[in-house]
Amino acid sequence: MKGSQRHPCILRCWPMVGRRTQASATGVVFVALILAAGCNAPHKTQAPLLLFPSPPDKPRIQFLTWVSGAEEVEVPKSSFAQFVLGDEPENSLGIQKPYGVAARDGVVYVCDTKMPGLCRLDFKNRTFSVLGVRGPGRLRKPINILLDAAGYKFVADSEREQIVVFGPDDQYVTAFDVPKPSHPVDVALWENELYVLDNDDSCQIVVMDRQTGEVLRTLGGPGEEPGQFRRPNSLCIGPEGHLYVSDTLNWRIQKLTREGEVVWTTGTPGQRLGQFIRNRGLRIGPDGIIYVADAATEIIQMYNVEGQILMHFGGPGSVPGALVLPATVAIDASSIPYFKQFIHEDFNAEYLLFVSSQYGEHLVSVYAFGSFPEGYQLSDAQIASLPPVGEDESEKSTASSPDAEGSPNQAGEAQQPKEQE
Numbered sequence: 001m002k003g004s005q006r007h008p009c010i011l012r013c014w015p016m017v018g019r020r021t022q023a024s025a026t027g028v029v030f031v032a033l034i035l036a037a038g039c040n041a042p043h044k045t046q047a048p049l050l051l052f053p054s055p056p057d058k059p060r061i062q063f064l065t066w067v068s069g070a071e072e073v074e075v076p077k078s079s080f081a082q083f084v085l086g087d088e089p090e091n092s093l094g095i096q097k098p099y100g101v102a103a104r105d106g107v108v109y110v111c112d113t114k115m116p117g118l119c120r121l122d123f124k125n126r127t128f129s130v131l132g133v134r135g136p137g138r139l140r141k142p143i144n145i146l147l148d149a150a151g152y153k154f155v156a157d158s159e160r161e162q163i164v165v166f167g168p169d170d171q172y173v174t175a176f177d178v179p180k181p182s183h184p185v186d187v188a189l190w191e192n193e194l195y196v197l198d199n200d201d202s203c204q205i206v207v208m209d210r211q212t213g214e215v216l217r218t219l220g221g222p223g224e225e226p227g228q229f230r231r232p233n234s235l236c237i238g239p240e241g242h243l244y245v246s247d248t249l250n251w252r253i254q255k256l257t258r259e260g261e262v263v264w265t266t267g268t269p270g271q272r273l274g275q276f277i278r279n280r281g282l283r284i285g286p287d288g289i290i291y292v293a294d295a296a297t298e299i300i301q302m303y304n305v306e307g308q309i310l311m312h313f314g315g316p317g318s319v320p321g322a323l324v325l326p327a328t329v330a331i332d333a334s335s336i337p338y339f340k341q342f343i344h345e346d347f348n349a350e351y352l353l354f355v356s357s358q359y360g361e362h363l364v365s366v367y368a369f370g371s372f373p374e375g376y377q378l379s380d381a382q383i384a385s386l387p388p389v390g391e392d393e394s395e396k397s398t399a400s401s402p403d404a405e406g407s408p409n410q411a412g413e414a415q416q417p418k419e420q421e
Helices: 008-018 025-039 079-085 336-342 391-400
Strands: 049-052 061-067 098-104 107-112 117-122 127-131 142-147 153-157 162-166 172-177 184-190 193-198 204-209 215-220 232-237 243-247 252-256 262-266 279-284 290-294 299-303 309-314 326-332 348-357 364-371
Touching: 049 309, 061 336, 061 348, 098 142, 098 153, 098 348, 107 142, 117 142, 153 184, 153 193, 162 184, 193 232, 243 279, 252 279, 290 326, 299 326, 336 348, 336 364
Parallel strands: 098 326, 142 184, 184 232, 232 279, 279 326
Antiparallel strands: 049 061, 061 364, 098 107, 107 117, 117 127, 142 153, 153 162, 162 172, 184 193, 193 204, 204 215, 232 243, 243 252, 252 262, 279 290, 290 299, 299 309, 326 348, 348 364
16 A cells, blocks of 8 residues: 555445454454455456457457566455455565567566666466676676577676576576677577667677577678668567568668578558558567567557458557557467456457557557457447547657667658667
């Protein structure tokens, strides 16, 4: 509880306990316990659904919930405990400035660039913890994280100029140097090879042995031609083994072979779908759908494997379901059971999407990708929508935000970047 406010459930129960002035102390506690338990009984809510796209189009994305720290993860103190303990201050841990995200089986790892450290949100065991804040595994500016099938975490740390590795038990294992000059911002894995995206002046992909850190080869380089990059921000490898790169200051995404040959590029400067102002994190679902965050327009664009635009979700704003300077996306199907309570009973969720916002109150937003049965009807009362963005907020999102480097000006030219990531 904050300040001197009491939980509304306690306020309702308190007069009933107070009238038993002749009861023994044990009796009072017993009655308070029973009443507090009754007040804590779960209630079904009929909250409107935030869907993308909204009906009458066929919805494919449902916004579920958000989290910004321990308060949304850990088991809340019961009303009875609050009654007994009173207004005891709590020092809850929180995410400060998230960037990269990874998720597996109810556990979400968030790169916090301001702390700095790696926040561990365990929705399975309802705990919040932080790693990488001391010792040889201490992080300086963790940008992105890769979580492999065995539970190893590979963290791209731009200030350490290394890929820092943590084991399945979250303990530090080792760190691989990225050849200088270096500014690693993302990492991908294919079999025994690590693909490290370096957005320093070299603007290249460094391919390393995942066991030893030995550099095997490099791909790309600075420039505007296909296969070259200008301040690239993110990369991943799709199910079929191709590389996908978010080429930020060329306002495009590129699909490459693992040897660096260009398959296709897509994107131009602009605010329409299929265009980018500040494309950031890029990840691919098990179905091959490509998800790209745009920090300026504050949406997630979705493409097929041929680079054709499908739809988008999110949008600017300060309400749950909206995004504020989104950085990247994590995709996971194994975490669905731990968010089932938020998913509409008739919505068939195929996997979850965890989207990080660098600012605002709702720092990690959780969405489900799936569908309703064919012909399913929802009434207008069941549907929510994001409120329209005011002119001031819209201008802040696309032009003057502290994180809005690389946005095209009115002439379509790039402004100077304010940050490197």
